[in-house]
Amino acid sequence: MALSPQNLRAIRADRVFEITWPDGVTVQIPFRYLRGRCPCAGCVNEFTNERMVDVEDIPEGIDLEAAQLTGNYAVKIRWNDQHDTGLYTWEHLHELSVAREWEQA
Numbered sequence: 001m002a003l004s005p006q007n008l009r010a011i012r013a014d015r016v017f018e019i020t021w022p023d024g025v026t027v028q029i030p031f032r033y034l035r036g037r038c039p040c041a042g043c044v045n046e047f048t049n050e051r052m053v054d055v056e057d058i059p060e061g062i063d064l065e066a067a068q069l070t071g072n073y074a075v076k077i078r079w080n081d082q083h084d085t086g087l088y089t090w091e092h093l094h095e096l097s098v099a100r101e102w103e104q105a
């Protein structure tokens with residue numbers, strides 16, 4: 001499923017990244033959770049797949065500074081902790097959207 005800019009919205013007041021999938025399903029992923037699921041090589045060991053930076057490591061006040069579409073397959077997010085190497089593919093975002101792990105407290 002491909003996304004376009006109108007499918008993506010950062011709602012700063014609620015600290016959530018809202019995705020409306022083409023099938024009509026809307027999810028609001030908390031900034032902190034999304035930052036903690038960053039797929040970049042600095043956050044996940046690319047050889048062992050071990051996660052080096054997890055949600056617990058992220059401050060509560062994390063904010064999304066910029067989101068930019070990359071190609072037709074991903075969005076690049078810059079966070080206010082200066083982390084900007086995370087390339088969130090539609091596939092990765094869809095997995096997060098289906099799992100909804102942030103709702104399991």
Ligand SMILES: [Zn+2]
Nearest residue numbers: 038040043086
């Ligand atoms: Zn990262």
